[in-house]
Amino acid sequence: MTGADGVVTLDRVTKTYDGRVTALDDVSLTVADGDLVAVVGASGSGKSTLLHLMGTLDRPTSGTVRVAGQRVDTLGDRALSVLRAQRIGFVFQQSHLADRQTAVRNVETGLLYAGVPRRRREALALEALDTVGLAHRAGHLPHQLSGGERQRVGIARALVTSPAVVLADEPTGALDSVTGAAVVDLFRTLNATGVAIVVITHDQEVAAALPRRVTLRDGHVVSDVTTSPGDDLAGGLPRQVTTSPGDYLGGRGVGRG
Amino acid sequence: MRISVRDLVRIAVGGVTARLTRAALSVLGIAIGVATLVAVTGIPASGQQALLEELSRLGTDLLEVTARPAQGDDVATFPAESVAMAERVGPVTGVSAVANTQASVRRSDVAGESSGVGVAVLAARDDLLGVIDGELAHGRYLDAALDRFPTVVLGSEAARWLGLTRLPDAGPAPQVLIGDRWFAVVGILEPARLVPAIDQSALVGWPAAESYLGFDGRPSVLYVTAQEDAIEDVREVLPATVHPELAGLVSVSRPSDALLAKRQTETTFSGLFVGLAGVALLVGGIGVANTMIVSVLERRGEIGLRRSLGATRGHVRAQFLTEAVLLSGAGGLVGVVLGTAGTVGYALWRGWPVVLPPAAVALGLAGAVAVGVVAGLYPAVRAARLPPTEALATA
Ligand SMILES: Nc1ncnc2c1ncn2[C@@H]1O[C@H](COP(=O)(O)OP(=O)(O)OP(=O)(O)O)[C@@H](O)[C@H]1O
Ligand SMILES: [Mg+2]
Numbered sequence: 001m002t003g004a005d006g007v008v009t010l011d012r013v014t015k016t017y018d019g020r021v022t023a024l025d026d027v028s029l030t031v032a033d034g035d036l037v038a039v040v041g042a043s044g045s046g047k048s049t050l051l052h053l054m055g056t057l058d059r060p061t062s063g064t065v066r067v068a069g070q071r072v073d074t075l076g077d078r079a080l081s082v083l084r085a086q087r088i089g090f091v092f093q094q095s096h097l098a099d100r101q102t103a104v105r106n107v108e109t110g111l112l113y114a115g116v117p118r119r120r121r122e123a124l125a126l127e128a129l130d131t132v133g134l135a136h137r138a139g140h141l142p143h144q145l146s147g148g149e150r151q152r153v154g155i156a157r158a159l160v161t162s163p164a165v166v167l168a169d170e171p172t173g174a175l176d177s178v179t180g181a182a183v184v185d186l187f188r189t190l191n192a193t194g195v196a197i198v199v200i201t202h203d204q205e206v207a208a209a210l211p212r213r214v215t216l217r218d219g220h221v222v223s224d225v226t227t228s229p230g231d232d233l234a235g236g237l238p239r240q241v242t243t244s245p246g247d248y249l250g251g252r253g254v255g256r257g
Numbered sequence: 258m259r260i261s262v263r264d265l266v267r268i269a270v271g272g273v274t275a276r277l278t279r280a281a282l283s284v285l286g287i288a289i290g291v292a293t294l295v296a297v298t299g300i301p302a303s304g305q306q307a308l309l310e311e312l313s314r315l316g317t318d319l320l321e322v323t324a325r326p327a328q329g330d331d332v333a334t335f336p337a338e339s340v341a342m343a344e345r346v347g348p349v350t351g352v353s354a355v356a357n358t359q360a361s362v363r364r365s366d367v368a369g370e371s372s373g374v375g376v377a378v379l380a381a382r383d384d385l386l387g388v389i390d391g392e393l394a395h396g397r398y399l400d401a402a403l404d405r406f407p408t409v410v411l412g413s414e415a416a417r418w419l420g421l422t423r424l425p426d427a428g429p430a431p432q433v434l435i436g437d438r439w440f441a442v443v444g445i446l447e448p449a450r451l452v453p454a455i456d457q458s459a460l461v462g463w464p465a466a467e468s469y470l471g472f473d474g475r476p477s478v479l480y481v482t483a484q485e486d487a488i489e490d491v492r493e494v495l496p497a498t499v500h501p502e503l504a505g506l507v508s509v510s511r512p513s514d515a516l517l518a519k520r521q522t523e524t525t526f527s528g529l530f531v532g533l534a535g536v537a538l539l540v541g542g543i544g545v546a547n548t549m550i551v552s553v554l555e556r557r558g559e560i561g562l563r564r565s566l567g568a569t570r571g572h573v574r575a576q577f578l579t580e581a582v583l584l585s586g587a588g589g590l591v592g593v594v595l596g597t598a599g600t601v602g603y604a605l606w607r608g609w610p611v612v613l614p615p616a617a618v619a620l621g622l623a624g625a626v627a628v629g630v631v632a633g634l635y636p637a638v639r640a641a642r643l644p645p646t647e648a649l650a651t652a
Contacts, residue, residue, distance in 0.1 A: 057565060057645040078569050082258050085567020092649065096562040100275060112268075113567035115258045157566075 006030040006066075007087075007165045007196045008054045013063035015049050015219075023049040025219040026063070031165060031198055036191040038207040039200045041216035047200045048169055050216065054198065055088050055167045056080045068164055085114040089158030089195075091168035095150040097142040103153045104129060104138040110157040128156040132186060148179035155186065165196040172206055184209055260572060269579035276552065280584060283541070283548040287588025287628065288595060290538030291621040295596025297530040298617035300603050307609035308517065315390055315450055317513040318350070318488060322479040322495055325506045332357065333506065334475035339499035340382070343479060346498055348487035353388035354476035355379040355458075358466050362409075362459045363434045364419050376415040378435055379458045380466035388480045389452045395424045396444030403443060404462025407469055409433060410444040412456040421445065435459065438469050451512040452480070541588060542628035549581050549636035553643075560640055561648030574641035581633020582626055589625025593618055 008031040015024040023046045031037060031054070039047050052058040053065055056072050065072045068087045072080060084090075089110075097106045107125035116124065129138050132152040142150055151171060158166050168187070172180030184199070184206050191197050199210065207213050215223040273280045322343075324333040334356065336342075343352045360378040385391070386398050397403075398410055408430075416422055421431055421442055430441040440461065449455040466472035479499060483491040488511070496507035553560070560573055568576075597613060604611045 052646045055565065057649070078258075078571075081564075081567045081569040081572075083567075084565060085258055090562075090565040092562075092565075094558070096558055098271065098275075098559075100271070109563075110566055112260060112264060113258055113563070113569075113572060118261070118264065 006032040007035070007068060008198075009066040010050075010053065010060075011064045011066070013053060013060040013065060015046075015053060015058070016061045022219055024053070024060075027219070027221055028063075029214065029221060029224070031196050033164075033196060034191065034194055035196045035198075035212060036188065036210050037196075037198045037212045037214055038210040039198060039214045039216065040202070040204070040207045043202075045216040046219040047216055049219075051167050051169050051198065051200055054165075055090055056083055081113065086161055087164045089161065089163040089166040091151075091155050091158050091166060091171045093170040093173040095142075095154035097150055097153055099142055102139050102141055103134060103145065103156075106142070106153055107156045107160050110160040114161045116161075124160050125156070128160040129153070131159060131190070132156045146179075147175055148182060151175060151179075151183055152186065155183070155190075159190065159195070163195065165198065166190070168197065168199045170200050170202065172201065172203060177203075177205075180206065181209075258567065258569070260575075265575055265579050266583075268576050269583050272552070272556075272576065272580045273583050279548055279551075280587075283544045283584045284588040284591060286541030286544035287538065287585045287625050288541070288591035290534055290536075290541045290628075291589050291592025291625050292595035292599065293534035293537050293592075294531070294621045294624070295593055295613070295617050296599040296603075297534055299596060299600030299611075299613045302612040302614050302617075303600060303604040303609040304607070306612045307604075307607070310610065311450065312513050312517065315513065316482075317511070318482045318485050319389060319451055319512055320481045320483065320488065320492055320495065321452065321510050321512050322481060322499060323477070323508055323510070324500060324503065325508070327503055327506060332359075332477065334473075334477050335479060335499050337474045337476075339476060339479060342498050343481055343495065346483070346491055346494060348484040348491055349481055350484060351384065351388040351480075351482040353382045353385040353480045354478065355381045355385065355455075355460070355480075356463075356466070356472060356475060356477045358461070358470045358472050360436045360470045362415075362419070364421075374418075375457060376412075376418060377454075377458045378470070379455075379460050380463050380470070380472050381410075381458075381460035382463055385460070385480065386446075388482055389449055389455065391449045391452075391455065392447040394445045394447045396430075396442070398444050399460065399462045405464040405468065406462070407435075407438055407440040407465055408443045408462065409435065409440040410446060410460045411442060412446050412458045412460070413448045414456040415459050416442075416445045418457075433459070435461065436470055451516060454478075538624055538628055541625075542585070542632040545581055545584050545588075545629060546632035546636065548584065549577060549633055550639070552580070553577060553636045553640040556640075557643060557648040560643055561645050561650075564645035564648065570641040573643075574637045577637035577640045578630065578633045581636065582629035585625045585629025585632065586622070589622040592625065593621055596621065 010027055010029045013024055013027045014022065016022045039050060041047050053060055056067060059073065067083055104122060104125045107128050108121040111121045111124060126135065126138055129135050132155050134149060134152050134156065137145060137149060145153065172183050175183060180203065187197050187199060201207050212226045214221055324335060326333040340352050340354050343349060356379060358378045358380055362376050362378050381399065383399050383401060383404055394413065399408065411419065411421060419433060424430065424442065424445065430443055432439045432441055446455065467474055481495065492509045495509050496504040500507050563573060600613060601611050
């Protein structure tokens, strides 16, 4: 469905805020099916802007963005919303869970705008919770969950529609390094099932653990490196960091092509 | 992508109940407005119903005939034969009369006259009570056996003013001084609903008034009952019938109409109260709008999240609009309950039947919902216009 173009394609994209601040300058980038990309860069280098443009939450000042083969500049609010509901999953630094709803209900919210009938939502949500290893926490309220667990509920909510791409803006930013590493491992496992994932991170170790790394500086892509399986990956990701569930390590071998 | 009404309501209920105290306050604002509206229409409607029931009990077939004094006269009277003349009119079913004797009444000859001030001493025919549908509270009324003796029957208020609210079961009847003569009080009347002037009167027999009070036998007020369907016709012919020479000075009124009119002004709340309800509803609406604006500001993160999950601007707008309508609708329901309780309480206290005009209830609910839509529109549009990235950035 996404074709050779990739899941998300940016072609000579520039984003200028208020006609003054150029957050992205002439960026071209393709996220292919099954990619697992780390986006790194200093604060203010344009990472979040890039993610928002990829996720159609904002429009570029110039250049074109394609999601799942569709040019988004031709789409109106409704069509963009359908795209976000069905093809894109977002994960944020804060998990944005509804306080008074159980984990499974929070995950169901991910299906609310995707046109999935009510009666099918719970089963899908439970399945997504199972995928992130939280099936046993389905009935818990957010305040009964740890920070890492809450973030996983957020990830399950992003995944529940089986999107083509998951866009995560500093998903480990609010977590300690061990919990963060577990979340990164979860991304690797999910990626192994075929979903493309883009992760913004400040954490060099997190970035090093992922097969492709895009570095931004002042709105420019200054490097885009793909590490083949078996490269210095293990060196970049000290084994002791990936402590928790060993089975998440299964995704290690998956890279591009 | 459409989202079902059920989902929409579910989201809105979640949003509203998450901030319960604030929601309760805006609900209360609307509730006060709607309760006022229901009460200010329900209470007069109940009073009106009570009055109609009372009138149907009292009957509406009574006419009261009075005259203005002719030039040169102090008092207006009818010819002595006017009663007999009126009786001859076909549909007339009863005629009675009273006449003001201009005498005064006192409880005793030592206490001064103050206690009897305001009490009119009327010569009354024996059939008066039957014609005006009056009732005795105590004792007996004037009849052929009594009406030539110095006996008196007191109207309810006159009795109270004279300090005679009841008669002794045994022993001599209390006496009152009328003119310079003692009269025995033989009866006290219940309030006369249609002819309240009787309440403030002391009634003496027609012959007794002639013998003891210098009464000339000319009636000053005639009471006429007639068949209900002919009442207007009777009303028209009466002036010429009872006072052929001075028909132009005669006026005929229908006491039931007067009672109706008086009660209507008593129980119909003025536009002021309805205006008050409107103001309360307006203030309630401002409360809802305020709650929603604060809510939108506080929930930017939620708005951003929903947009990222695929909510359109329309979805966000609908959600906040639904929340506003939910608040005001709940206020409407609470208001209807409070207004109903108020109406029921007041009606029970007054001994009225309870009437709740369905239009008032419907208007209250519809008004509340309309206020919610208006109050929610601006916050909802603001929420929908919020760019997703901005909403997420400030969260
Ligand atoms: N809505 C906006 N209006 C104006 N300027 C903005 C806006 N959003 C971002 N910027 C500017 O654009 C540049 C890139 O911002 P962006 O948020 O993409 O950086 P980032 O790489 O995500 O930074 P961080 O690591 O701190 O999150 C910054 O200079 C920022 O100040
Ligand atoms: Mg950022």
